[in-house]
Amino acid sequence: MSSAANSQGAFQFGVAGMGVMGASIALNVADRGFKVAAWDRHPEKIDAIHAKHGHPEMKGTGSLAEFVQMLERPRRILLMVTAGAPVDSMMEQLAPLLSPGDVLIDGGNSWFLDTQRREKAFREKGLHFIGMGVSGGEEGARHGPSLMPGGPAEAYALIRPVVEAIAARAESGLCVTHVGPDGAGHFVKMVHNGIEYADMQLLAETYDVLRRGLGLSADALADTFAKWNEGIAESFLLETTIKVLRKKDSETGKPLVDLVLDKAGQKGTGKWTVQVSLDLGIPVPSIAAALDARNLSAMKEERVAASAKLPAPPLSLTDEEKANLVSWAHDALYAARVVTYAQGMRLIQAASKEYRWNVSLAEMARIWRGGCIIRAKLLSPLREAFTQQPELPNLVVSDAFAPVLTKMAPAWRRLVGTAVRLGIPVPVFTSSLAYLDSYRSPELPQNLTQAQRDAFGAHTYQRRDKPEAGFVHSDWS
Ligand SMILES: NC(=O)C1=CN([C@@H]2O[C@H](COP(=O)(O)OP(=O)(O)OC[C@H]3O[C@@H](n4cnc5c(N)ncnc54)[C@H](OP(=O)(O)O)[C@@H]3O)[C@@H](O)[C@H]2O)C=CC1
Numbered sequence: 001m002s003s004a005a006n007s008q009g010a011f012q013f014g015v016a017g018m019g020v021m022g023a024s025i026a027l028n029v030a031d032r033g034f035k036v037a038a039w040d041r042h043p044e045k046i047d048a049i050h051a052k053h054g055h056p057e058m059k060g061t062g063s064l065a066e067f068v069q070m071l072e073r074p075r076r077i078l079l080m081v082t083a084g085a086p087v088d089s090m091m092e093q094l095a096p097l098l099s100p101g102d103v104l105i106d107g108g109n110s111w112f113l114d115t116q117r118r119e120k121a122f123r124e125k126g127l128h129f130i131g132m133g134v135s136g137g138e139e140g141a142r143h144g145p146s147l148m149p150g151g152p153a154e155a156y157a158l159i160r161p162v163v164e165a166i167a168a169r170a171e172s173g174l175c176v177t178h179v180g181p182d183g184a185g186h187f188v189k190m191v192h193n194g195i196e197y198a199d200m201q202l203l204a205e206t207y208d209v210l211r212r213g214l215g216l217s218a219d220a221l222a223d224t225f226a227k228w229n230e231g232i233a234e235s236f237l238l239e240t241t242i243k244v245l246r247k248k249d250s251e252t253g254k255p256l257v258d259l260v261l262d263k264a265g266q267k268g269t270g271k272w273t274v275q276v277s278l279d280l281g282i283p284v285p286s287i288a289a290a291l292d293a294r295n296l297s298a299m300k301e302e303r304v305a306a307s308a309k310l311p312a313p314p315l316s317l318t319d320e321e322k323a324n325l326v327s328w329a330h331d332a333l334y335a336a337r338v339v340t341y342a343q344g345m346r347l348i349q350a351a352s353k354e355y356r357w358n359v360s361l362a363e364m365a366r367i368w369r370g371g372c373i374i375r376a377k378l379l380s381p382l383r384e385a386f387t388q389q390p391e392l393p394n395l396v397v398s399d400a401f402a403p404v405l406t407k408m409a410p411a412w413r414r415l416v417g418t419a420v421r422l423g424i425p426v427p428v429f430t431s432s433l434a435y436l437d438s439y440r441s442p443e444l445p446q447n448l449t450q451a452q453r454d455a456f457g458a459h460t461y462q463r464r465d466k467p468e469a470g471f472v473h474s475d476w477s
């Protein structure tokens with residue numbers, strides 16, 4: 001390890017935790033000319049980073065006390081450790097070593113209520129705490145992530161030169177902004193990941209319908225998606241899908257994707273998004289369906305057993321379907337993606353009101369335009385929509401998207417209809433369409449729901465013809 005001796009107070013930024021993300025961000029900060037102190041509980045990891053990258057602006061130590069002493073004051077430390085108990089443990093160890101006014105940033109995918117609690121605890125000690133969402137994976141962290149910091153404005157001012165230096169640069173500007181106080185940054189990052197789940201599942205469903213329905217190979221699908229990626233559907237996740245579909249297994253020469261077991265993992269941010277949506281009463285059915293799709297995929301053995309008892313319908317397409325399925329899938333993917341982003345933005349809007357964060361949705365769209373996993377062309381009109389109407393109740397009714405959704409809905413319905421007829425599951429296409437249909441329906445059948453509730457449990461209901469009567473009860477016998 002490079003020696004940290006005689007370097008007291010000489011380092012401008014500290015990174016604690018040299019895992020995938022911590023090491024990449026530390027190198028990114030050092031690339032920008034900041035002197036970086038690195039810490040890890042296994043200091044040999046810092047040696048390995050030095051052996052591979054040998055960055056002159058970065059030095060490391062396995063001693064937390066030495067790490068803190070290496071930093072200039074007020075200290076700026078990024079914690080990049082596993083979310084949950086490790087963050088609390090690190091805070092407990094660091095707090096006695098820090099001085100008033102120092103800033104600790106948690107860059108992991110932490111639960112926003114934990115961030116609120118941690119920010120309060122640090123504030124009471126005279127220390128600053130920032131919960132910062134980081135997106136872009138290893139590559140983004142190394143060369144330009146999208147950053148979503150939440151915490152006290154005066155603490156953000158202290159870290160701003162560093163985060164602005166390392167963030168991605170998009171046509172919309174630097175992909176970082178002060179999201180709001182306490183847990184705002186981590187909330188926004190959580191919703192970002194929820195949208196990520198839904199968008200990934202839409203791509204998986206598109207792949208499945210075209211693969212099973214039309215029998216397209218991985219290469220043919222990659223070619224189709226590559227054409228789409230030159231138009232309005234352009235996105236990082238579509239680009240990643242093309243890359244994945246083109247990869248061949250070195251042992252067998254087969255498309256590697258065909259050898260990957262169809263059981264999806266998850267680390268929890270999608271689940272949190274759905275849990276919070278239930279608490280706030282804001283529907284995010286596309287994200288919930290994507291989460292359930294991962295959960296169902298994990299039941300591999302049960303699915304295999306069920307397939308023997310529940311045969312699928314025959315895979316036969318009409319000539320019209322054969323001729324149009326690709327273009328229906330394109331429009332359905334774009335339109336359903338708009339609806340999933342709309343749900344995520346609506347959830348952020350509701351939480352911002354609930355917690356008084358004053359989050360700018362236009363700014364979130366701006367900082368997601370580069371660096372992050374859900375960066376996509378549609379974020380430009382999305383940003384414009386929220387710039388023109390910051391209190392827009394739902395993106396689907398914006399001037400930018402309502403006409404596009406109306407134009408694309410027929411193709412979307414045809415894609416869903418075909419998939420349903422063939423027995424190919426398309427849960428996010430379906431639930432997103434049902435969301436749109438529900439949202440645009442002046443009449444819903446919940447008059448019956450209310451009547452049922454009153455009939456079996458005297459839960460009362462409101463009359464359309466007598467709104468002034470308030471809640472009433474009837475004898476339904
Ligand atoms: N990977 C990604 O693409 C992204 C990850 N994130 C988030 O960033 C955070 C870090 O992720 P990532 O770098 O991928 O994870 P890694 O598993 O690569 O790194 C986690 C780091 O945390 C350290 N650590 C774990 N427990 C403790 C502890 N109790 N005390 C001290 N150090 C500890 C690990 O040390 P050790 O090796 O010794 O166990 C390791 O250095 C997570 O919250 C993750 O959700 C955010 C955006 C993208």
Ligand SMILES: O=C(CO)[C@H](O)[C@H](O)COP(=O)(O)O
Pocket residue numbers: 109134135136137193265266267268269270373
């Ligand atoms: O934060 C990220 C991107 O911004 C991670 O890549 C994402 O959390 C992966 O989540 P999961 O493992 O649940 O699919």
